[in-house]
Amino acid sequence: MTPPDLPRQFTIREGELRILNPFDDVKLATLGRAIRLRPGDELLDLCSGKGELLCTWARDHGITGTGVDIGTAFIAAARERATALGVADRVRFVHGDAAAYTPARPVDVAACVGATWIGGGVPGTLELLDRALRPGGMALVGEPYWRRDPPGEEAVTGSHARSRDEFTDLPGLVESFGGCGWDLVELVLADQDSWDRYAAAHWLNLRRWLDANPDDELAPELRRELTEDPLRYVRFQREYLGWGVFALLRR
Template sequence: MDLPRSFVIREGDLRILNPFDAGKLATLGRALKLRPGTSILDLCSGKGELLCTWARDHAVVGTGVDISTAFTEAARARAVELGVAERVRFVHGDAASYVPDEPVDVAACVGATWIGGGVAGTLEILQRGLRPGGIALVGEPYWRIDPPDQTTVEGCHAATREDFRDLPGLVRLFGDQGWDLVEMVLADQDSWDRYAAAHWLNLRRWLDANPGDPLAGELRQELTEDPLRHVRYEREYLGWGVFALIRR
């Protein structure tokens, strides 16, 4: 059970594996008014930056779960680097089926709602590990601008326009599922650029060092096509944010 190797190559030395930068991640932690000892479950925790930096800055405790062995190892190393290894732990496993031993104060799935087949299913997964009155964190794309055609939809990594909602539609969905939206921090075009462009440099350096690798052709094509796709479609039409929710 693991992610394809291309994911590890593409993310390279990135610590935040979504269109947030360190400032926005810190803003979210402050906005949630985290107290020392707050317990957090981070599903699809990636390289652990959310848990590790919030443990350092707010003295939270928690567990991260991710399917990637490489990302889990990087998260454990980051915890040691920041001196928070006694506060947080990282588990290699299937986030969709993981249930904590005790309910937590905050349950997060930031940028991976595919584990529940979408927002509604992911909220059900988060709720089963959440204490009454606890906060669910969901990271999710939304349409900034209504896509004019199918080419634009596919340029934003969607199969159909209905794969994403606009921001009002996403907020309405939270309410329809029985949750109050209590905070949100949104990515902007610059943080999209930082995330996307970092992939291009990672891919180019890997290709230069591994020209004969079986993945080289696939990743060469990605590097050729992705910059134009990003500036033409993704940065203009697709937004992304993390939304804090409390069950009604």
């Protein structure tokens, strides 16, 4: 059975972005160095997006790996990026359900960066990653947290959270890793500038698409999003929501 695809809104919103999280290329490179990747390490990236993590780390560190994503446009972009960077012989990208994917053999690093919904949250996603890891392998999890306690429901929904309890603060998130039986061994956190670069790029992508597709059935919805999201972002999400990637080793 062919897996479902992402709604078109996702691919329109992400546009020309290569990193589909509030990380810039400097932070992504910092993370690759921080976890001390070695040539020949094998990675599995669940919900790999446009493959920037795998492709740049293959180029910079000599790793190999597989990315899995449900978005056909993202998979196509990842394969193009691998070819452009000269690493198509070292990384591959699979269109499929990341939560159901099983690697052919255990990997050195298993990642789910910004998509822990595939496991119903951090604990379930860590179980998915653990099943793919060799003994002593490393899990990478990208997850939001509250930078500041949201003062009310408007701040919660304005930060694109379903409820205040959907996320915890940073100490609570770190504590939860230990509760799941993992040691936190590295972290790289987004900052407000990397949030800006991610969020604001969406607005330009939306505006360019709207200019080119004024009669598309999605135009009213995306016009409303472009009208409302910048103010919501600067008022709430930028101030209250943090995000980071956390490197974990099973105890």
